[in-house]
Amino acid sequence: DTEVTQTPKHLVMGMTNKKSLKCEQHMGHRAMYWYKQKAKKPPELMFVYSYEKLSINESVPSRFSPECPNSSLLNLHLHALQPEDSALYLCASSQGRTVEAFFGQGTRLTVV
Amino acid sequence: AQSVTQPDIHITVSEGASLELRCNYSYGATPYLFWYVQSPGQGLQLLLKYFSGDTLVQGIKGFEAEFKRSQSSFNLRKPSVHWSDAAEYFCAVGARTGNQFYFGTGTSLTVIP
Numbered sequence: 544d545t546e547v548t549q550t551p552k553h554l555v556m557g558m559t560n561k562k563s564l565k566c567e568q569h570m571g572h573r574a575m576y577w578y579k580q581k582a583k584k585p586p587e588l589m590f591v592y593s594y595e596k597l598s599i600n601e602s603v604p605s606r607f608s609p610e611c612p613n614s615s616l617l618n619l620h621l622h623a624l625q626p627e628d629s630a631l632y633l634c635a636s637s638q639g640r641t642v643e644a645f646f647g648q649g650t651r652l653t654v655v
Numbered sequence: 656a657q658s659v660t661q662p663d664i665h666i667t668v669s670e671g672a673s674l675e676l677r678c679n680y681s682y683g684a685t686p687y688l689f690w691y692v693q694s695p696g697q698g699l700q701l702l703l704k705y706f707s708g709d710t711l712v713q714g715i716k717g718f719e720a721e722f723k724r725s726q727s728s729f730n731l732r733k734p735s736v737h738w739s740d741a742a743e744y745f746c747a748v749g750a751r752t753g754n755q756f757y758f759g760t761g762t763s764l765t766v767i768p
């Protein structure tokens with residue numbers, strides 16, 4: 544199984560809503576990532592978890608809150624987002640130092 | 656500082672023609688190198704990777720890439736493009752220590768009949 548599964552595929556939320564994005568992998572990877580991608584732009588790294596611990600936070604606003612409940616799951620909790628946060632949110636995983644990342648299909652988020 | 660440059664923002668080729676997408680990187684040591692492809696609204700799919708050894712690497716969908724240390728380049732090639740190859744292509748550099756990728760700005764490929 545070389546899949547990274549993200550849910551939901553699409554999400555529309557108001558600026559006062561709280562929602563969560565979910566990501567799951569069963570490849571035994573110990574590093575998991577959240578990326579944000581705007582149209583026609585490369586993915587921008589948001590967070591990295593290594594062995595279920597947050598190892599990198601790329602100065603992401605606190606309205607984005609990551610969580611890694613176990614080695615297979617990664618969540619991104621969203622609260623009080625702004626319209627400019629609308630983007631494709633990608634989850635990825637890798638087996639540590641091989642740094643070969645596998646990406647999910649993404650969640651298309653629209654903030655209204 | 657690490658950086659990845661893809662000089663061509665957009666390329667148009669005819670179906671059946673050959674393709675070369677350019678990638679140059681700046682890194683303190685030899686990094687891990689990757690090419691990913693992304694269809695509209697989709698995630699990124701790994702085409703190929705270079706870690707060490709043979710500098711010409713083969714990937715999926717008939718793609719290959721050549722690592723040239725002297726030029727700090729990792730160009731992607733395909734001898735005959737298919738209409739289904741139309742997509743966004745990203746070159747990426749990975750640190751040999753740690754867990755970070757650095758993506759280039761991407762090259763958008765259009766294939767005309």
